Amino acid sequence: MAKENKAVITLFGAAGDLAQRKLYPSLFKLYQKGYIGDHFALLGTSRRQKSDEEFQEMVAKSISSIKETEKDQAKNFVKHFFFQPHDVTKPEHYVALKERIEELGKKFGTDDNRLFYMSMAPQFFGTIALNLKKQGLLSDDGYNRLVIEKPFGRDFESAKKLNDELSETFNENQIFRIDHYLGKEMIQNIEALRFGNTIIESLWNNRYIDNIQVTLSEKLGVEERAGYYDNSGALRDMMQNHIMQVVAQLAMEQPVSFTDSDVRVEKIKALRSLRVYTPSEAASNFVRGQYDAGQDTNAYRHEDGVDPQSNTETFVAAKLLFDNYRWSGVPFYVRTGKKLADKFTRIDVVFKKPLIDIFANPRMKSEQSLKSNVLTIFVEPDAGFSLRVNAKSAGQGFNTEPVDLKFMQDDSTKAESPEPYERLFHDALEGNHTNFASWSEIAYAWKFVDVARKLWDIEEPQFPNYVPGSMGPVAADELLERDGRQWVYRLNK
Template sequence: MTKENIAIFTFFGATGDLAKRKLYPSLFKLYQKGYLKERFGVLGTSRADWSTDQFKDAVKESISGLENSAAEAEKFASHFEYVAHDVTDQAHYSALNDAIKGLDEKFEAQGNRVFYLSMAPNFFGEIALNIKSQGLISDNGYNRLVIEKPFGRDYESAKKLNDELTSTFNEDQIFRIDHYLGKEMIQNIEALRFGNTIIESLWNNRYIDNVQITLSESLGVEERASYYDTSGALRDMVQNHIMQIISQLAMEQPVAFTDADVRVEKVKALRSLRVYSAVEAASNFVRGQYSAGETGNDYRDEDGVPEGSNNETFVAGKLLFDNYRWSGVPFYIRTGKKLADKFTRIDVVFKKPLIDIFAFPQQSDAALSANVLTIYVEPKSGFALTVNAKSAGQGFETEPVNLDFFQDAESEKEVPEPYERLMHDAMEGNSTNFASWSEVAYAWKFVDVIRRLWNIEDPQFPNYRPGTMGPKASDELLERDGRSWVYKLEK
């Protein structure tokens, strides 16, 4: 049985691309599945001088690609209202307050309010302060704040923003959204680890040689150049998505699968992450910037990118944890634009047997392969375990074989989109798959060292061609340790 959620949403940045591509379709799917029924309302607001009818038309257009009838779309849109608003003008908040109260009364929402900030992050703190000072906070229901990344540009700016937010909302009311935490196979990490003794018993430095995380994008910066050049791959991907994935891979088993207990263990893992000195950062992290390749432009020649920009479009690095479970096990990461393909995967490489008993009698150069557990996050969802088995035929040769599971097309249809899942969790008050302030803080402290080093170095860009897996230094990072990437392009 699905439980109906009752709430009034206020979307700041309601006319933006994210709202139209992700937020409204996700709300509509919750509506179709019965998680939202009659007792919800949506107030959209932005600088755009729109009418409510224009807003409803935009909402209906945003869900036009989903299975629905005109009557169903019309009924869904009837829950939406629009107020043009300047977030820096305190006087405008009274109009928002009146509209929210009107929607609350119309849809009997019991004072439950979700404020969703999908706009420029430099306004986050000001909006939160005005929500409180201008009386938009409900006294008889819940109040929750959902905010998009980026959460600051470094530790200091993130702390300043957090202080502004927590002057209005308590930590348990703040939901820092990271859509990677809404992906099905990222949420499967806990299930694989803590639901299977055969895996969790081996999940330590005695049996695991290294862990590899790859977030690969095939496109360039496209129309995001103005934002991306102020962010780069380190801030855009490593500080949030990758650090969240790593914390789930590295954390200890929580007392119970609750948001509070999971967060405790993730924070403990990040506390043990070694924060590098500048010298260590230079040795353990590499960056890259794509060239024109066969077609297209060098990154520096893309529209909106300043001439001579040293912004990185690729990052690879080695992370180390100073704790009992992971001491000596490197976590290798890489992410970048204009790489060979678009995919996200996690490869857990286990140690080989201390003695290969098959090597001597067969007098062969063939050695046992390492067992590898691969978690395929996207575009396909599933996992595979590479094991060694005897090759068919005479003699005794071994070969690696895959034991795998992938979701079929029917199962994929049942999987909620990340934003659909996370908006439902926010209404439920479940913060398991949202980043806490402590997690954000430790991630920034780690990343800041690398960023400060790169700010004073003059890189030799561009240094990798589109369609590859990044600069040669990325491969050398592992080769130096006698290892290699599990996923590599066939030569």
């Protein structure tokens, strides 16, 4: 049976896009499953004036795509929502907020547990945290937790400043930094695959693995996020957080137990051994791109809200090297970009070929050589994995061909699978940090990408350099080709 969590959730940015599209629907799922119930209340805040009733209507609208049979449940659910007009920059506004949090805590019997969720522009995170402490909004009896949205800084310096500000009020165990990739089913499955299977974990090292590839490919351009994106770019928006978190899970050692503290220790250790490049090494191990015009589509520089001279990258690829016993000599190639061939995320683990290919003996008249075994983890939209192995081709003679051993989740399993925000909200209510990024992980990730960022800020790129519908600039292919390798996923040329 589901354990009911008790808390007053104070949501900053309650009228925002994220809250309406993701947070309220996720909370409703938790409510339906019994993870929250009679003893929870959500106090929404933003500057605009709203009555409790108007706010409840807004929440009801955000979960309106529910079945007829769920309508009564939705009516009861929205009765837990309240609104407080509040400007986070005005210290005096925290007085009324405090009173309402206390009142709701008593009314709903929440054991005085308080979860503060910052779903607004990052420049306000430090101010809010400071005021929560100064104006006495923290609970003395229950827990105090802070959930914080990305981006966490623009570089190591700004991230450190933000972390220092948050640390004035909250300790590391109270901070839950959202990286919604960590809420994805197949990203969580990396640990199950690795540490639940002898045949996989025993080969998970530089003796058997040739290279690992991570691809987060988007088909869309910047759409309505142009203003934000042009100030950020693929390196900050996707690589520093999502890709680095995925890589840390692939590279880490086996934790002592599957608890948040043990998993964190290993992820941090892995990222500590990631080689931070010198500027000249970064120049040859990072690739940036920006999309050109396509058939009926604008070049990035001509998108609404984008500076026509913009040097912001919409694509990034990189080669990562870990200086540790397990991974020495095994490159991790990563790439992400907009306006690529398709929308998908996958991880390809390429194993070394057998040292001797006995079938290549000319007397056997083999027409094909052995292919590398590849374990592919399909993260989205398909969820599953496949293992490519060599087998004898049926028929006369002796030829080998690669065949895939495949497991894919069916549509009903995928439909029942919780959305990342549902999982992460639940984890935060439970106080489980496993799927949140710790400060040390974020710091190492920034230090790694900052070298490329600084280099790119002073060197003029040759943009645009890839066409929509491709897999990025040619240089991203060359990054592997110069090592005698290829991307496993590539378009037929």
